[in-house]
Amino acid sequence: MKQVxxxxxxxxxxxxxxxAKKMAKxxxxxxxxxxxxxxxxxGGYSIYMIVQGFSGATVNxxxxTPINKPLQLLQQDDEISKENSSADKDKFEKIIRFRAYIDSLGRCPTGK
Structure with a gap:
C-alpha cells in the first residue's frame, strides 16, 4: 500500500x-x-444536479425488485427431481422436507 x-x-x-509551467506562460x-x-x-453543473435532486423526477x-421463482416452476422441479433422483425414497423425502423448512424460514419474520 505504501508503494501505491x-x-x-x-x-x-x-x-x-x-x-504550473503551462500556467506560468x-x-x-x-x-x-x-x-x-x-x-x-x-457551478452550473452543481446547480443542475441540486435542482435534479429536488425536482422529484424518477427517471434516473x-x-x-426481488427475483421470485414461480410456484409452478418449483413444483415442476420437484416432479423432475423425483423422476431423475438416484437417491432412495427416504433420502429424497428428507430433502423435500428440508427444502420446505428452509422456505418456511424465509416467510416468517424470526427466520429472516
Whole structure:
C-alpha cells in the first residue's frame, strides 16, 4: 500500500509541476478567463444536479425488485427431481422436507 501511495504522490507532484509551467506562460487576462469558465461550468453543473435532486423526477432512479421463482416452476422441479433422483425414497423425502423448512424460514419474520 505504501508503494501505491508513493507512486500516486510522485504522479501528483509531476502533474502539478507540469500545470504550473503551462500556467506560468499565460497572461493575467487569460487566467481570469480560464478561471471564470471553470467556475461557471462547475457551478452550473452543481446547480443542475441540486435542482435534479429536488425536482422529484424518477427517471434516473434505480429500483431494486426481488427475483421470485414461480410456484409452478418449483413444483415442476420437484416432479423432475423425483423422476431423475438416484437417491432412495427416504433420502429424497428428507430433502423435500428440508427444502420446505428452509422456505418456511424465509416467510416468517424470526427466520429472516
Amino acid at each position: 501511495n508513493k507512486v500516486y504522490l510522485v504522479a501528483q507532484t509531476k502533474w502539478a509541476q507540469w500545470m 499565460l497572461s493575467h487576462s487569460a487566467l481570469v478567463v480560464i478561471w471564470s469558465l471553470f467556475i461557471g461550468i462547475s 432512479n434505480i429500483k431494486i
